[in-house]
Amino acid sequence: MGASTTQDKELAQLGHVSNLNREWEEVLHFATKRQYPKGTTIAYKKGAGMYYLASGMVTISYFSSCGRERLALCINPGCLFNEARTVSGYEPVGRFLCITDTTLYRFPLDLLASQDFIRTYPHLITNLMRSMGMKMLIHYTFLASMGTEEPVIHLSRFILSLFRKHQLQKNFPCGMTQQEVANLLGIHRATLARAIVELKEKNIITKFTRNEVCINNIDDLRNMADLELDA
Template sequence: MTMSHDNKLENMLRESYSLSTRAPEWRKAFHLGTRLTFKKGTVICMGGEKSDLLYFIEKGEVRLMRTLADGREKIIFYLQTGALVGETPFFDKLPSLSSIVAGTNCVLYAFNRETVIQDILPNHPLLTLSLLQSLSCKVRMLSNQSVELSLKELPARICRFLHMRIPTDTSGQLDRWVHPALNQQELASLLGVHRVTLNKALRELEKEGILGPYSKNEVCILDRGRLEALSRSLDE
């Protein structure tokens, strides 16, 4: 069975900011890990520190964030339920340049170095495969972000982000209301622009009748066709 055009587009839209590859197989290894809970805003792994833990997100959303020398923060991408996080500092044994922060109240399972190296990797091939898939997906996300930051227009990148956040109702139809869950400062950080620049682009999309006013809680998609066309333009 071939993937439909809509599903292909949806996958492409999710490959810049949100991890599309899940690793549910790791739930079978919970007995090898430690269950941890974090409140929204808690730093799970601080940038500049080494980490001997690999995490699986059982519930909630976490953000990978970088703090610049002048104090500004940049959201690199976010990861949701079913994803792995923390692979880079775990395997290269160097201090992490980015922080892992709980974007919502979270439940994570942490696996220590000895367990992963001596038990999981040698004895659980499906977990090893899912780990490689997770790393590959993150390389793809960072590559896409690099291209978009240097070559693509901001309104199109805003439309891509909002499109991937449109919820699906029980009939399988996409709703016209989006719940971004990021305020303008956080969205500007994710897209790599100044908040004033983001605000100007949002106003342009409002004037063109594509979006209603932006808020963290909800945005109305006024012209679904044009929003999807702008999102698709990033892949041309």
């Protein structure tokens, strides 16, 4: 397995997608550019349509019937999102949150219903189908792991995603409070605190705060995250 394939598989298991839809940059003239500061929740109902993320990071989460928020996917630059909602018309309760300052492009709601667009850009439709299939498989994997894997596994994967985000640096800011991280992972804060203690006791990390995360042993962290990179 090549290095890039291994990295892509690891990112997918961490719930991240990146550079899936770069081909769509050739049709950004159909879209409207939008910029959002960190912490903004995108009002997708007011601005309906499919989005292309040019820079920044957006998380997609959904709410259960009891109101608990669950992180579903982390969108990185070069990816489309909100496409399933756009083509299906189904409106689940969810949230698109800008984790960093974000630049995106919103395509018209009816773009994917245009036969002229589909005939002119069949390669983009093929790309869209491929990326939607990948996201579906990531969602299925996530659903299968919910309630069955230990919180320390979810925390380890979250730390690895930050490690990737910060260009493989072992010291970096988390940028979120422990309560925000707990909410993102769908666990209680006390459960998160116990998972942090466990990673510290195993000498895998030495610090986990809003301003600083320190990884001591990246190989043990990957093992704790239980990633299947050889399959």
